[in-house]
Amino acid sequence: MKPTKFKIGAYPNPFNAQITLKLHLDAPERLTLRILDIQGRERATLAQSEFQAGDYTFQWNGEDSDGIPVNSGVYLFQVIGQQSAAVYKITVIK
Numbered sequence: 091m092k093p094t095k096f097k098i099g100a101y102p103n104p105f106n107a108q109i110t111l112k113l114h115l116d117a118p119e120r121l122t123l124r125i126l127d128i129q130g131r132e133r134a135t136l137a138q139s140e141f142q143a144g145d146y147t148f149q150w151n152g153e154d155s156d157g158i159p160v161n162s163g164v165y166l167f168q169v170i171g172q173q174s175a176a177v178y179k180i181t182v183i184k
Contacts (some may be wrong), residue, residue, distance in 0.1 A: 108167070108180050109149070111178075112148075113147075113148070116143055119141060119173070120171065120172055121137065122170045123136040124167075124168045127165055127166075146177070162184045164181050165182060166179060166182070
């Protein structure tokens with residue numbers, strides 16, 4: 091089975107109040123989209139479900155899973171599929 095291809099990106103980057111995260115998926119796949127800190131600790135889960143091929147956008151307001159604003163710094167937008175994974179670096183500036 092061939093790995094699913096996808097592309098990810100974000101704007102504006104760096105950001106202050108909110109960032110738009112983009113995903114393009116070439117084929118259907120079950121994905122988990124997470125925000126990690128630079129040490130690899132999960133800060134928020136944006137989605138965890140089956141996606142059809144196509145383009146998607148997600149908003150992240152710079153808060154962790156408990157609704158607490160994260161500190162300024164570098165974070166990772168991580169997309170994990172059953173056969174592929176990708177990471178995009180984002181920067182929070184307060």
